[in-house]
Amino acid sequence: xxxxxSLSNKKRAVRCWIFEFAEYYRSFVTTTTHTxxxxxxxxxxxxxxxxxxxxxxxxxxxxxxxxLAAFYRSNPxxxxxxxxxxxxxxxxxxxxxxARRNDEIRFANDETTVFTSVEVDRDRTGFRLRFDTPTxxxxxxxxxxxxPEQQYDPMANTLTCDDMSVYQFDPVxxxxxxxxxxxxxxxxxxxxxxxxxxxxLTEYRLVRT
Amino acid sequence: MTxxxxxxxxxxxxRWMEILSSLSDDRITLSSIxxxxxxPLVDEYPYTDQQRLTGTIDYEEEYDxxxxxxxxRSVQGTFEFRTGSQMFILKMDTDIPTPETIIKDLxxxxxxxxxxxxxxxxxxxxxxxxxxxxxxxxxxxxxxxGEEQPYDEIEDRAVGEVVGEYPVESAxxxxxxxxxxxxxxxxxxxxxxxxASDEANEYVIQLFEQYVLSP
Numbered sequence: 001x002x003x004x005x006s007l008s009n010k011k012r013a014v015r016c017w018i019f020e021f022a023e024y025y026r027s028f029v030t031t032t033t034h035t036x037x038x039x040x041x042x043x044x045x046x047x048x049x050x051x052x053x054x055x056x057x058x059x060x061x062x063x064x065x066x067x068l069a070a071f072y073r074s075n076p077x078x079x080x081x082x083x084x085x086x087x088x089x090x091x092x093x094x095x096x097x098x099a100r101r102n103d104e105i106r107f108a109n110d111e112t113t114v115f116t117s118v119e120v121d122r123d124r125t126g127f128r129l130r131f132d133t134p135t136x137x138x139x140x141x142x143x144x145x146x147x148p149e150q151q152y153d154p155m156a157n158t159l160t161c162d163d164m165s166v167y168q169f170d171p172v173x174x175x176x177x178x179x180x181x182x183x184x185x186x187x188x189x190x191x192x193x194x195x196x197x198x199x200x201l202t203e204y205r206l207v208r209t
Numbered sequence: 210m211t212x213x214x215x216x217x218x219x220x221x222x223x224r225w226m227e228i229l230s231s232l233s234d235d236r237i238t239l240s241s242i243x244x245x246x247x248x249p250l251v252d253e254y255p256y257t258d259q260q261r262l263t264g265t266i267d268y269e270e271e272y273d274x275x276x277x278x279x280x281x282r283s284v285q286g287t288f289e290f291r292t293g294s295q296m297f298i299l300k301m302d303t304d305i306p307t308p309e310t311i312i313k314d315l316x317x318x319x320x321x322x323x324x325x326x327x328x329x330x331x332x333x334x335x336x337x338x339x340x341x342x343x344x345x346x347x348x349x350x351x352x353x354x355g356e357e358q359p360y361d362e363i364e365d366r367a368v369g370e371v372v373g374e375y376p377v378e379s380a381x382x383x384x385x386x387x388x389x390x391x392x393x394x395x396x397x398x399x400x401x402x403x404x405a406s407d408e409a410n411e412y413v414i415q416l417f418e419q420y421v422l423s424p
Contacts, residue, residue, distance in 0.1 A: 084355035093357040093378055113397075115355035115376075143376060143398045144330040148424065154326055155219065172352060172376045174327060174398055178313065 016200055024071050037066060079127060081192050081201040084115040105190055105204045110177040114190065114204075119168045126162045129171075130195040134188055136178050138206060143172040158195055175206070183208040211300055213410060214308040215400040215417070217326040218290060218297035225262055225292055225323065234318035237311075238267040239288065247291075250386075250412045255423035259293025266299070268314070270306045286311075290323075294418045297325045308401075328398030331421050334373040336395070339420040341372075343382035343393070351375035386412040 028034055041063050048055040085099040087108060095115075099106045105114055120127050133140045142159060145152040146169040150161045159171060175190065177183075188206040193199065220228065232239050242264035249257055266288045271281055286301035299308050312325050319325075340346060349360045351371060357378045360371050380395040389409035394401045400417065404410050 086355045093352065093355070095355040115352055117354075139327075141326055141328045141398070142330070143328055144336075145332050146376070148332050148334055152330055154217070154328075154330065155221075155324070170352075170376060172398075176327060 016202060020199055021071060025067065028067065028070065033070070037063065078121045079124075079129070079194050079201055080119045081129075082117045083190075083192075083202060083204060084117075085204065086113050086115055099207075103204055104207045105175065107175070107177060107183070107206070107208045110208075112175050114173040114175065116171045116173060116192075117168070118171060120164065122167055124164070126160070126164055128158055128160045128195040129201075130193040131157045131159070131173060132191040132193060133175065133206070134186075137183070138188065138190075139176045139178045140190065141174050141176075143174060146171050160195075177208070211302050211403070213298050213300045213402040214312075215329060215402070215414070216297045216299075216308075216312065217328060217330050218295055218323060219326075220292075220323045221321075223292070225260065225290055228319065228322045229262060229264070229290070232318055234314075236269040236271075237315055237318050239264050240267070241265045247415075248411075249415065250408070251415045251419055254415055254419060256291070256293035256415075256418055259291055262290040262292070264288055266311070266315075268306070268311050270310070291418075294422045296329075296414075296418070296422070298414070329400060329421070331377075331398075332424075333376050335421045335424050336377055337373040339417055340380060340382055342384070342416055342420065344385045344390075345383040347381040347383065349380040349382075350378045352378050384409075384413050384416070 041059055045056050045059045048059060083100075083105075085096040085105045086093050087096040087099070087106065088094075093113065096106060105112055118129070131140050131142065140157060141154060142152050142157075145159065147161075147166045149164060149166065150159055150169075152159050173190070183206055189203045190206060191203040192201045194201055226242065226244065229239055229242055242262060245261040245263060247254070247257060247259055247261055264287065266286050268284050268286075269281055270284060284301065284303060284306065286299060288300070289298040290296075291298070297312075299311065301308070301311075309327070312327075316325055340349065350357045351360045351363070352358075353363060353375060360375070360377075361368050363371055363375075377395060379397075380393075382393050382395075384391045384393065386406075386409040389404065389406040391402060391404040391406075391409045391413045393413060394403070402410055402413055404413075
């Protein structure tokens with residue numbers, strides 16, 4: 001057990017970060033703070049553009065730094081989730097490296113299992129994770145709560161902990177097709193959310209083989 | 210030989226008897242539903258007041274025979290809902306159709322009033338406590354970064370560091386009760402029990418409820 005490290009997981013984490021930042025920036029530009037910031041930066045930038053263009057760089061840099069600082073202040077704690085899709089080979093469960101490389105979870109005989117590693121920022125006192133799939137045709141169930149101090153609600157598909165002492169754990173997710181669906185041409189993903197902030201932590205496309 | 214499959218179950222409003230008695234479906238019939246008390250067979254049994262709703266299940270399976278059009282086959286077994294530990298037990302003399310097939314259709318017929326899950330929602334630490342009560346451990350495998358490995362062959366990990374720490378992928382263990390051997394298999398999040406003695410089966414089920422479901 002432990003923190004899993006792979007290029008595809010880093011790419012996925014970057015993609016999720018970009019999505020979250022874009023959502024934050026869309027709401028930030030409508031705030032008074034941004035209006036004040038822009039009203040100061042824009043005339044200064046235009047002045048330097050006419051007199052000494054290289055000085056535009058620190059102006060832009062200052063603007064970006066301010067926005068990033070505001071973003072991290074609003075989103076101070078993190079949960080990292082890494083998933084390993086698996087398959088059964090010769091009666092033994094093994095990681096499905098090809099599926100993982102493609103950010104996919106592949107069904108065989110209408111079911112599959114995903115090994116997940118979760119690491120929660122130690123500044124947090126609790127967490128609430130939500131495991132989301134399109135139901136029907138896909139049903140997701142955790143094998144159970146990985147650690148006794150946690151609670152799993154199978155109806156809401158949430159894993160929670162209010163007073164945590166374990167910050168790294170490995171939920172195992174079983175996925176089943178409950179409908180005779182092809183899973184093609186549609187929005188079929190396993191998505192794991194921080195249910196307290198509704199932040200998307202990771203997602204994998206569901207594929208039927 | 211009879212096989213019992215154990216799963217988790219939930220009823221949002223708890224009207225178990227009413228819901229089961231009113232089930233109406235073309236392929237599944239529940240009959241002879243009765244409510245039993247539980248007689249504790251283990252010390253400090255935690256569910257002494259729970260309802261045990263048992264009955265007969267008749268299932269019409271449609272399957273595609275290559276040489277003929279769709280064929281219907283009837284199978285019969287028994288079921289049990291344990292409302293305190295929220296456990297569903299399906300007992301069949303055959304494993305064709307599979308429990309998953311029957312449970313899938315039963316869930317559709319129950320329409321979310323009662324929900325039967327694939328998994329038992331165990332915590333690894335408590336599942337290991339249950340296995341440690343076994344008289345014989347045949348094999349146990351765990352998941353290490355998604356790879357299934359025997360629990361006593363994990364590199365750089367003593368058995369004591371594995372037990373209770375890694376998610377169990379599969380297990381075969383044997384319990385003995387009054388001389389009767391009860392073979393238990395854990396796989397894919399659910400439990401199956403193979404034995405001919407009702408009392409020995411009940412002993413193992415209560416052991417599972419005590420060590421895994423009640424903590």
